[in-house]
Amino acid sequence: VHTGESAALPGPSAVGGRAKRPTLNDVAARVGVSRALVSLVIRNAPGPSAETRERVLRAAAELEYRPDPTAQVLRRHRSRLLGVLLSARDAFHADLVEAIYPAAEKLGYEVVLSALAPTRDERKAVDALLSSRCEGLILLGPKASSKQLTALGERLAVVAVGRRVKGIPVDTVRTADEEGVHQAVDHLVSLGHRAIVHVDGGRGPGAAERRRGFRTAMGRHGLSDAVRIIAGDYTEESGGQAARALLQGGNLPTAVLAGNDRCAMGVLDAFIRAGVDVPREVSVIGYDDSQLARLTHIDLTSVRQDAERMAELAVRAAVERLDDGRTTARDIVLSPQLVVRGTSGPARPTAELT
Amino acid sequence: VHTGESAALPGPSAVGGRAKRPTLNDVAARVGVSRALVSLVIRNAPGPSAETRERVLRAAAELEYRPDPTAQVLRRHRSRLLGVLLSARDAFHADLVEAIYPAAEKLGYEVVLSALAPTRDERKAVDALLSSRCEGLILLGPKASSKQLTALGERLAVVAVGRRVKGIPVDTVRTADEEGVHQAVDHLVSLGHRAIVHVDGGRGPGAAERRRGFRTAMGRHGLSDAVRIIAGDYTEESGGQAARALLQGGNLPTAVLAGNDRCAMGVLDAFIRAGVDVPREVSVIGYDDSQLARLTHIDLTSVRQDAERMAELAVRAAVERLDDGRTTARDIVLSPQLVVRGTSGPARPTAELT
DNA sequence: ATGAAAGCGCTAACAG
DNA sequence: CTGTTAGCGCTTTCAT
Secondary structure, three states, X not given: OOOOOOOOOOOOOOXXXXXOOOOHHHHXXXXXXXXXXXXXXXXXXXXXXXXXXXXXHHHXXXXXXXXXXXXXXXXXXXXXXXXXXXXXXXXXXXXXXXHHHXXXXXXXXXXXXXEEEOOEOHHHHHHHXXXXXXXEEEEEOOOOOHHHHHHHHHHOEEEXXXXXXXXXXXXXXXXXXXXXXXXXXXXXXXXXXXXXEEEOOOOOOOXXXXXXXXXXXXXXXXXXXXXXXXXXXXXXXXXXXXXXXXHHHXXXXXXXXXXXXXXXXXXXXXXXXXXXXXXXXOEEEEEEOOHHHHXXXXXXXEEEOOHHHHHHHHXXXXXXXXXXXXXXXXXXXXXXXXXXXXXXXXXXOOOOOO | OOOOOOOXXXXXXXXXXXXXXXXXXXXXXXXXXOHHHHHHHHOOOOOOXXXXXXXXXXXXXXXXXXXXXXXXXXXXXXXXXXXXXXXXXXXXXXXXXXXXXXXXXHOOOEXXXXXXXXXXXXXXHHHHHHHOOOOEEEEEOOOOOHHHHHHHHHHOEEEEEOOOOXXXXXXXXXXXXXXXXXXXXXXXXXXXXXXXEEEOOOOOOOHHXXXXXXXXXXXXXXXXXXXXXXXXXXXXXXHHHHHHXXXXXXXXXXEEEEOOHHXXXXXXXXXXXXXXXXXXXXXXXXXEOOHHHHOOOOOOEEEEOOHHHHHHHHHHHHHHHHHHXXXXXXXXXXXXXXXXXXXXXXXXXXXXXX
């Protein structure tokens, strides 16, 4: 039995396999031109005539052709990919990520995310980014040593966000933490507070600066002797613990300056549960002005770090190295801005004499 | 002016360019064998003798050779990449992501994340994943229409988490939301509650099931007439609004069953701020048992969705399609588990007669 | 304006 | 056990 159709293969349509994606070749064949020409049209590079362009584009549309990024990357020696290291749990990181996407897009870069997880430390997460052929890395609150960062910075464009590092080939975007704390302390002092406690962020990003800022700000107001710092670690837990310790100690301050918003949440919650009126009895101030703080029902006075702007500057910094060939490190410092909301108010009268 | 050196290019070493990465060729040349052999050794495929293996490995180490994933993907027709769509802001998604990483690693897959953002809708985020040549997609709480999901499912392995969809080529991993709500209602009723309000999740994932579960559970206890549902949307805002409405309405229930933990947080906060004692006056129950709920200072009674297990099952489902060739859709339903904590307790005495 | 040819770095047949 | 030969899908000279 011969059908006379032996030459016409049934094509790869059959079976259960996924439909094969069309390639440049397929499009070229259909239009009857060369691959190169199609390539030019697709990337709309100069060259092809308007008419060819038209025909190629139509064919591509009909075939639902989509260029294969893998092949493109292999051939051009660029991926136009920016890797972002983040902690999935961190709300501020979420804010940054959301702003990184549009910033990168505007400059013609794509973004890949790599999150920290219990089974996935920074090294692993960064390795994944490197495997993706990222040309630049934006590290949100990295904990890596400066040595490790240096090694990275020597291989590709690296920007550390929210962390201060000096003298290494890595850009930095951060807010002036000392200044932010100054603003918070000034605000409190102007409301009559003198007994102010700082629950710090331990060895977390920016914690050292915030601690220092607290000391100097208190000093400026002649309150050096009133400086009280409780060790914390930027978590709700540590905030709650600190607050409970203050309650038990009986020496309740009139204001608590938390190391960040998460910590402030813990402080707030512990106070409210204990029946302490915020802000009438105690004022609470956070740091980060995360989405959480802004929710009307939380309404936390906080020091704002402009996530959107930080994201944009971080992306821009990476792209400057990549596209403009900058090689000197930049340390970009933004001004924070205290946002006064409902958790801070006049100090309650205290027994102490002036 | 001729320099006589026209033939000898300086090579790409010079200038400010990054050092070129060594290739298979470089390693092969150094050892004096063929590329193919090196390739085998690197992937430690069977074939090469122990001795060759040894020499190749050493050379690779010396050169700090690392295979180029791009080229690998292009050549093998597999990426072993699983794409995950998530909302950066969602704490439950963060839990899932953290569990997806190890689950995927165990099965030999890598994970790429694509987050939703204001400027980046689901379509865009999924497109990015497709561009990365993902072989499978794990969509966390997707909002796409079943039509769109079908189209995706026809192209690659797709798993929707936390959403029910029937009759389309997409796997599903979710918890039995009705059952979860049943447990919560049973718990409350056993504590003497009859006036129970449900703040729902609108059109969010699982919201319809939870709403239905609330109705049937109340019905079973002969409380059909007591069913009160307030429209919400899974946000803290909506929880706060609902709670305030209840307070103003003067018809305070003895318990509020929130659509999820975020909503419960809003409810809780509004009550606490208004001086309502939780759980003495009103019990509050959440849904998700997110990290937030578990924090000791929040201590929210909540319905647990086992993120770890869901993540593992989702990954496994995708991999079954990929590695084992399964093509029939699976709907994987887990049992939720009420976790009783501090925000639920005996109903306060009410005026109503039994 | 268009096409031919030569790879990017790797893997998969197939020989030897 | 090892090497040769073809490409994957795309971009880039360089001709025409």
